[in-house]
Amino acid sequence: xxxxxxxxxxxxxxxxxxxxxxxxxxxxxxxxxxxxxxxxxxxxxxxxxxxxxxxxxxxxxxxxxxxxxxxxxxxxxxxxxxxxxxx
Amino acid sequence: xxxxxxxxxxxxxxxxxxxxxxxxxxxxxxxxxxxxxxxxxxxxxxxxxxxxxxxxxxxxxxxxxxxxxxxxxxxxxxxxxxxxxxx
Amino acid sequence: xxxxxxxxxxxxxxxxxxxxxxxxxxxxxxxxxxxxxxxxxxxxxxxxxxxxxxxxxxxxxxxxxxxxxxxxxxxxxxxxxxxxxxx
Amino acid sequence: xxxxxxxxxxxxxxxxxxxxxxxxxxxxxxxxxxxxxxxxxxxxxxxxxxxxxxxxxxxxxxxxxxxxxxxxxxxxxxxxxxxxxxx
Amino acid sequence: xxxxxxxxxxxxxxxxxxxxxxxxxxxxxxxxxxxxxxxxxxxxxxxxxxxxxxxxxxxxxxxxxxxxxxxxxxxxxxxxxxxxxxx
Numbered sequence: 068x069x070x071x072x073x074x075x076x077x078x079x080x081x082x083x084x085x086x087x088x089x090x091x092x093x094x095x096x097x098x099x100x101x102x103x104x105x106x107x108x109x110x111x112x113x114x115x116x117x118x119x120x121x122x123x124x125x126x127x128x129x130x131x132x133x134x135x136x137x138x139x140x141x142x143x144x145x146x147x148x149x150x151x152x153x154x
Numbered sequence: 155x156x157x158x159x160x161x162x163x164x165x166x167x168x169x170x171x172x173x174x175x176x177x178x179x180x181x182x183x184x185x186x187x188x189x190x191x192x193x194x195x196x197x198x199x200x201x202x203x204x205x206x207x208x209x210x211x212x213x214x215x216x217x218x219x220x221x222x223x224x225x226x227x228x229x230x231x232x233x234x235x236x237x238x239x240x241x
Numbered sequence: 242x243x244x245x246x247x248x249x250x251x252x253x254x255x256x257x258x259x260x261x262x263x264x265x266x267x268x269x270x271x272x273x274x275x276x277x278x279x280x281x282x283x284x285x286x287x288x289x290x291x292x293x294x295x296x297x298x299x300x301x302x303x304x305x306x307x308x309x310x311x312x313x314x315x316x317x318x319x320x321x322x323x324x325x326x327x328x
Numbered sequence: 329x330x331x332x333x334x335x336x337x338x339x340x341x342x343x344x345x346x347x348x349x350x351x352x353x354x355x356x357x358x359x360x361x362x363x364x365x366x367x368x369x370x371x372x373x374x375x376x377x378x379x380x381x382x383x384x385x386x387x388x389x390x391x392x393x394x395x396x397x398x399x400x401x402x403x404x405x406x407x408x409x410x411x412x413x414x415x
Numbered sequence: 416x417x418x419x420x421x422x423x424x425x426x427x428x429x430x431x432x433x434x435x436x437x438x439x440x441x442x443x444x445x446x447x448x449x450x451x452x453x454x455x456x457x458x459x460x461x462x463x464x465x466x467x468x469x470x471x472x473x474x475x476x477x478x479x480x481x482x483x484x485x486x487x488x489x490x491x492x493x494x495x496x497x498x499x500x501x502x
Contacts, residue, residue, distance in 0.1 A: 068277035068310050070267075079204065081195055082227035083214045091204070093157075097275065101184065103155035103204045108255055117253065117265070117277045120309045122209050122296050127257045127307040133214040133226070135207045136155050139307070140256035166378065168369055169401035170388045178378070180331075188358065190329035190378045209383050220388040220400070222381045223329050242451035242484050244441075271449065282429055291427065291439070291451045294483045296470050301431045301481040313481070314430035340465065342456055343488035344475045352465070354418075362445065364416040364465045383470050394475040394487070396468045397416050 068139060071096045073114045077103055085133035092138065094118065104136040115145035155226060158183045160201045164190055172220035179225065181205065191223040202232035242313060245270050247288045251277055259307035266312065268292065279308040282315060289319035329400060332357045334375045338364055346394035353399065355379065365397040376406035416487060419444050421462045425451055433481035440486065442466065452484040463493035 071094035079091060090106045094116070102118070107128045110116050116138045119127050124137040158181035166178060177193045181203070189205070194215045197203050203225045206214050211224040245268035253265060264280045268290070276292070281302045284290050290312045293301050298311040332355035340352060351367045355377070363379070368389045371377050377399045380388050385398040419442035427439060438454045442464070450466070455476045458464050464486045467475050472485040 068265075068308060070275055070277060077204070078230045079227040080230055083195060083206075083224070085214055086206075086226055091155075101157055103157060108257060117251065119257075119260075119307060120208075121294075123299055123307045123309045125210055127259055133206060133210045134155060135210045137257070139260055140253040143252045143254055164378070165404045166401040167404055170369060170380075170398070172388055173380075173400055178329075188331055190331060207382075212384055220380060220384045221329060222384045242439075242482060244449055244451060282431060291425070293431075293434075293481060295468075297473055297481045297483045301433055311431070313434055314427040317426045317428055338465065339491045340488040341491055344456060344467075344485070346475055347467075347487055352416075362418055364418060381469075386471055394467060394471045395416060396471045 068117045068119055069096060070115060070117055070142070070145065071102065071104075073106075073110045073112050073116060073138075074101070075112055083133065085131060089128070089132055089134070094138075102136055104138050105132055105134040106138045108138055108141060110138055110141055115142040116140065117142060155204045155206055156183060157202060157204055157229070157232065158189065158191075160193075160197045160199050160203060160225075161188070162199050170220065172218060176215070176219055176221070181225075189223055191225050192219055192221040193225045195225055195228060197225050197228055202229040203227065204229060242291045242293055243270060244289060244291055244316070244319065245276065245278075247280075247284045247286050247290060247312075248275070249286050257307065259305060263302070263306055263308070268312075276310055278310040278312050279306055280312045282312055284312055284315055289316040290314065291316060329378045329380055330357060331376060331378055331403070331406065332363065332365075334367075334371045334373050334377060334399075335362070336373055344394065346392060350389070350393055350395070355399075363397055365399050366393055366395040367399045369399055369402060371399050371402055376403040377401065378403060416465045416467055417444060418463060418465055418490070418493065419450065419452075421454075421458045421460050421464060421486075422449070423460055431481065433479060437476070437480055437482070442486075450484055452486050453480055453482040454486045456486055456489060458486050458489055463490040464488065465490060 077091040164178040251265040338352040425439040
C-alpha cells in the first residue's frame with residue numbers, strides 16, 4: 068500500500084459500466100506522479116491517504132466496482148519525511 | 155488507475171485468441187512511456203483517459219477479453235499539471 | 242518479494258471495512274521509497290523484513306484482510322549490500 | 329499491455345512443472361530493459377509485439393501455463409516514435 | 416518474467432504461516448535491485464534464472480505457498496547483453 072496525497076476530484080462523464088457512480092480522486096505520490104483512485108471514505112484535497120492496489124482494491128470498495136486503486140484510509144498525521152534522513 | 159493520452163490505434167492482425175475483435179489504442183503517459191489498452195468507450199487520439207490495470211481491466215471490458223489494461227473513461231477536462239507546482 | 246526496513250507504525254483511524262483492526266507499518270526500501278504493509282508477525286522499527294505483494298499478501302494474513310502488501314517474515318541478519326559490488 | 333521487440337529465444341532446460349513445453353522469448357522494451365515471455369503466436373527476432381501481463385497472460389496462452397507475461401500479438405508496423413515529439 | 420541472478424540464501428526464522436518450509440533466495444536484477452524468491456528447482460549462487468511473479472508464482476510452486484515471486488527455471492547460458500548494443 069502506498070502513501071499519497073489527495074489533489075482534487077476527477078470529472079469524467081463517459082465511463083465503462085462498473086465505474087458509473089463512484090467518486091474518483093486524483094492523488095499525487097512523493098515523487099510527483101499522479102494516479103486515480105476510488106474513494107469511499109470521503110477524503111478531501113490535501114488529505115494524506117494510503118491506497119490499496121490490485122484485486123484487493125476491488126474487494127475493498129465492493130466487488131462490483133472495477134478499480135485497481137482504492138483509498139484505504141485517511142492518515143491521521145503525516146509529515147512527509149526527508150528522504151535523505153536515516154532511520 | 156492512471157491518466158494517459160490516446161496517441162493512435164494499433165494495427166495488429168496476428169493475435170492470441172481472446173483479443174481478436176477488440177480495438178487497441180496506443181496511449182502515452184506523463185513521462186512519455188507508451189502502453190497498449192483495450193478501448194470500449196470510443197476514445198480518439200488526443201483524448202485524456204484514465205486506465206484500469208490488472209484483473210479489473212479484464213472484467214471492465216467483458217470477462218472473455220484477455221487484457222491487462224483497459225480504458226476506464228474519457229476525462230472531461232484535463233490540463234496536465236506542472237509537476238513542480240505545490241498543491 | 243522485497244526486502245524492506247520497518248520505519249514506524251501508521252496511525253490511521255478512518256479506514257475502509259476490511260482493514261479495521263490490523264497493524265499497519267511504514268516500511269522503507271533500499272532506494273528510500275516508502276510503503277505501508279500489514280504486520281502479523283510483530284516487527285519493530287529497525288527490523289529488516291521481506292514483504293509479500295499482490296493477492297498472496299491477502300491470503301498470507303487472512304483472506305478477509307484487504308491488503309496488497311504484507312510482512313512475510315523478519316530477516317535474521319541483513320547487512321545492506323553495497324550495490325556496486327560484484328557477486 | 330506493453331510494446332516490446334523480440335530479441336532471441338531463451339534456452340532453459342531445467343524448469344518448474346507448468347512451463348515445460350512452451351517457447352520462451354527474450355524481449356526488449358523501449359528503455360532497454362529485458363523480460364521473458366511465453367510465445368504462442370510464433371514471433372521472430374526483430375518482430376515488434378505487444379505483451380499481456382498478470383493473470384491475463386496465463387489465460388491467454390492456456391490456463392495450465394504458469395507465466396506472468398505472454399506475447400499477445402505481432403504488430404503489423406511499428407516505427408518506434410521519438411519520445412521527445414508531441415502528439 | 417524477469418532474468419535475475421542468484422546471490423545467496425535468505426535466513427529468516429520468523430515467518431507467516433504458508434512460507435514455513437520453503438527455500439528463499441536473494442536475487443539481483445540487471446540494474447542491481449534485489450528481490451526474494453521461492454526456489455523449488457535448486458538454484459545456486461551465481462546461477463542466472465528467470466522468475467515468475469504474481470499469482471502464477473504461487474501456482475508454480477504449489478498453491479499453498481504464499482509467494483509473489485518464484486524461480487521458474489535455470490537459464491542454460493546467459494551472457495548479460497550490453498544494454499547499449501543494438502539488436
